[in-house]
Amino acid sequence: xxxxxxxxxxxxxxxxxxxxxxxxxxxxxxxxxxxxxxxxxxxxxxxxxxxxxxxxxxxxxxxxxxxxxxxxxxxxxxxxxxxxxxxxxxxxxxxxxxxxxxxxxxxxxxxxxxxxxxxxxxxxxxxxxxxxxxxxxxxxxxxxxxxxxxxxxxxxxxxxxxxxxxxxxxxxxxxxxxxxxxxxxxxxxxxxxxxxxxxxxxxxxxxxxxxxxxxxxxxxxxxxxxxxxxxxxxxxxxxx
Ligand code: CA
Numbered sequence: 001x002x003x004x005x006x007x008x009x010x011x012x013x014x015x016x017x018x019x020x021x022x023x024x025x026x027x028x029x030x031x032x033x034x035x036x037x038x039x040x041x042x043x044x045x046x047x048x049x050x051x052x053x054x055x056x057x058x059x060x061x062x063x064x065x066x067x068x069x070x071x072x073x074x075x076x077x078x079x080x081x082x083x084x085x086x087x088x089x090x091x092x093x094x095x096x097x098x099x100x101x102x103x104x105x106x107x108x109x110x111x112x113x114x115x116x117x118x119x120x121x122x123x124x125x126x127x128x129x130x131x132x133x134x135x136x137x138x139x140x141x142x143x144x145x146x147x148x149x150x151x152x153x154x155x156x157x158x159x160x161x162x163x164x165x166x167x168x169x170x171x172x173x174x175x176x177x178x179x180x181x182x183x184x185x186x187x188x189x190x191x192x193x194x195x196x197x198x199x200x201x202x203x204x205x206x207x208x209x210x211x212x213x214x215x216x217x218x219x220x221x222x223x224x225x226x227x228x229x230x231x232x233x234x235x236x237x238x239x240x
Contacts (some may be wrong), residue, residue, distance in 0.1 A: 003048045004028075007115065009033045010040035011055040011081065016104075020053060023108030024115065035059075037066040044070060051115060054098075055081045067098055077118045081106075100183065121182070148226060148237070151176050159220045169188070169194050170213045171205070174237075175226065182239035184230045210235060 007029050011017040017033045024031040032049075034040040044052070052070065056063035067078050073230045080101040099118050102111060149158040157164045157174050166174065172194035177185060185193075187206040196211075214227055227240045 001084060004050050004119075005050045006029045006042060006047070007031045007054045008043055008049040010035075010052065010058065010063070012036065012057075012059050013055075016055075016081075019108055020111060023112050027112045029112075029115070037061045037063065040066060041069055044074060044076065049076055051077045051079065051118060053079050053081060053115070057083055064226055077113060077122045079118060097211065122234070136204070148174070150175050159217055159226075162220045164216050164220070166213070166216065167209070169209045170216070173209055173213060173214065177235065177237040181237045184233050184236045186234040206235075 005028065009017055009020050009022055009024075009031055011020065012035050014035070014167050017035070021031045021033055032043060034043050037060050038052070040052070043049075054063045054067060054070075058066065063080060065082070070076065070078065073081070077099040080098045081104060082101055083104045099122065100114055102114060147160050151158065152175070155171055157166055157171060157178075173190055176190055176193035190206050195205075210227060210229075214225060217226060224238075228238060230236060
């Protein structure tokens with residue numbers, strides 16, 4: 001079996017795992033299922049996989065911790081499965097080393113589309129180093145878009161070397177977008193990443209802050225707009 005098609009599923013709920021196995025197999029992948037994080041790590045040590053679908057809530061620990069263990073020895077792409085928004089906040093942080101996430105419940109079609117997109121982006125990454133994989137995605141090894149730098153310690157953004165004067169929400173939106181250049185974020189996802197109480201605001205609040213953010217980027221360089229609008233879907237940050 002071609003290792004580029006082999007996908008490891010680490011998920012403790014058999015019904016979800018069955019759905020994942022079936023969906024991936026239908027698309028021509030060779031999925032293998034482990035029900036615990038420990039079993040997943042052992043499977044990864046035994047042979048190469050093209051991608052890991054990693055549930056966050058596992059019976060023997062957190063998917064985030066298992067991801068760190070995976071990252072200690074491998075740059076294999078990791079797609080997190082999350083159940084709660086509180087988990088989502090952590091997924092959006094760069095330090096975990098995941099490549100993307102899906103929030104439950106999701107459709108099998110969403111999963112296979114996401115898996116294919118990651119594999120396209122990372123170009124079958126298991127044989128590359130983490131830095132090479134990042135480079136191939138058009139981001140620096142720290143996960144930031146090249147022309148946009150996020151300084152998390154000082155909570156500021158530099159665009160083409162120039163420091164932007166951003167509001168708190170503009171900064172948080174930028175940070176969320178820059179965590180995954182090229183990835184389309186829905187307004188809902190951006191809102192839960194940037195607002196303490198997402199329920200209190202309306203969708204168009206995101207639009208309003210994106211608009212002011214764009215104006216500030218435009219003031220630095222007017223040749224292009226690094227933030228792309230995807231009609232009916234949301235926004236993404238250009239990956240190059
Ligand atoms: Ca679970």
